[in-house]
Amino acid sequence: VLRYGARNALQNADTASLAPARAEIIRSIVGRTRWLYEMASGATAVSTDEPVAPYNPQGTIGVDFSGPPFGPAFRHPIFWMGRVANSSSWVTPGTAIEVTQGGAISNFVMQARFFVRPFTTLSGDVVAPYARAQGLIRLDASAGTPDLSVAIRLTPGGTLYKLVTIATTTTDTLYEPADFIVPIKPGWNDMEFEFYNEDSGTITVTSFSLNQVGKVQSSL
């Protein structure tokens, strides 16, 4: 015996006391119950039947928290770089990114190749929840009054997408620049972040990460 699965909602007028007793009423109620159960369970609700819930963008069934209609989008880190915090008491591979105007390393180009788990993209000017990443940077201005500039290119060696500048004289501080938001796509992304300092002094990027924004406004 086949089980019924459907996803058409009903209006209040359809279920009111004196409304016609149409088969669509019970069909909607039992069908949507099954559809929702399969969305939650990720499997067919009836072992002898194909699932009625759709495949999500990663190819499994149902809600995987990758954005509507497959659940609200989980926010999480998608790309990261750490460093040893205090090299005076650890022997380390060296500070991650230290840029000094006119120094041996006046700029540093980070090739960022990372995988974004698949999400449902939206058409037009509507931005899907997973379609933007927020940059987080922890900086250490070890000398002078440096400004960290980050030139963001969405393809390696491509045109400049955005220039983010952080002026700091403090040591070991976490920054979440409001304009450090980059578009990302499902699957592999290939970007370039060029870190440099056009002011005096030395600045070190002690750690860096891209994190999925989750709830996105279309203006981003």
Added chain:
Amino acid sequence: MAMTRSRNSAFVGSSVLDVDLDAPMYTRTLMNAALDYHLLYDATTGENAIVSPLMTHNGAGLGSPLGLSIVSQAINKRLGFSVVDIDTYNQDNIIMWAAMIRIPGGETRNISVMLDLDRVDGSQTFWAELFDDTATLLEQCSITGPFQTLDGPLMHQGILPASGNGVWRMLLIRTNIPADTPGWCQLRNVYVGPQVYPMAASDGRVPGGVNAYPVPVAGVGESVRTVPIHDSVIDQNGRAINGWVLTKMNQNLTAFHEFLTGAPVPGNATLSNTDNATTRPTTPRFSSRTQRVFTAEPLVPFPLMCEGLGAIGWDGTALQPIINSGATEGSTTWFAPYPTATGTTQGQQICIYGPDLPSSSGTGNLVCKVLVCETGALKLTSWQCRINNPAVGASAWFSPAYLGSSMFAVITITDVPFTRDDNNTLTLQSQKTAGSFGFGQFFVLGWTFAFDT
């Protein structure tokens, strides 16, 4: 009849014959729909003392695995080899990346290991190995390429067959040294994750319009507005089917549709429910496993962050440090770091967003696993590690446990200080509880954070 709320123990559904055009509408059909809905609601929210099934997203009918990345690390370092290195490390025993990885529960897909690197020449090879908690080799694969990824960059790739899930494994990425060929390789990015291929892009939206299909809006302190369908109103020997039951069942389903999917009910233009804040909503309207409203909400397996910290060699009998070898211009060389003092010292640091998940022991339990090794000095056990979060404080100190009889050990740090739904800076700290510092006692190979549900 008492106002009892029942649920099915497993999904029952309805025969298509019971809902066909000319079929009579039986109370049992409606009853099963209501009891199925109660099962769905309880399994997703953890409410009403349900024990099983819980939608933990561990697969096998308990929710789709999430497919989150396990490692997505920027390294941008050189691993250089001199002739001395070649003589020391037996040419084919450089562990260029190592860490513990958490394979999420229900993740049965193969594990993809992908490297963005430049080889020194064509004869240099790379491979990945997966070990259990006794350092027994489980799986091994070559990393070859580079290959063109779908609509993405060129990457070297290896595929490790699945070997258990809901478990911690030690992952080593190794390389050889071309005989008599000093040189280097540039390691830029490391990715490890389940073998996921994006489906074709799809548009989950529906055409705009008015919200014709009514969705009950959650009130203050509520996450989803539904009402129980008591047994008395769907009793097969009791009342006739009435408009109240049908209306409430329909509205329960529309409310739960928004709660579960985060999307409008088909036919509606927009959501009727919205969170009351973008971050840290006091009453999230959607199934996001925060336990902010439903205290027994099932949690999900969630790998958070993993980094390998540097290379180490193997001379055939013991692990050996790789230090000061190779090129130093640009990005510096790549070797396993180690503290030089026995007191509390600051090691690796990372800044990341922390998801809106509970982290304390007994609920979410954010765990850090630090993979460490020694070079035969047998002094590892007097070293300890902890995690310090400047905004929260430091965890307790934890000691290493050897992986079998190997020179690898793992320090498991529980109750990691963490601010949920906010940015976190996490710092690894070390100390030695007895004896003096000695070179070769304690190298840190990698560190990993995961919500260990």
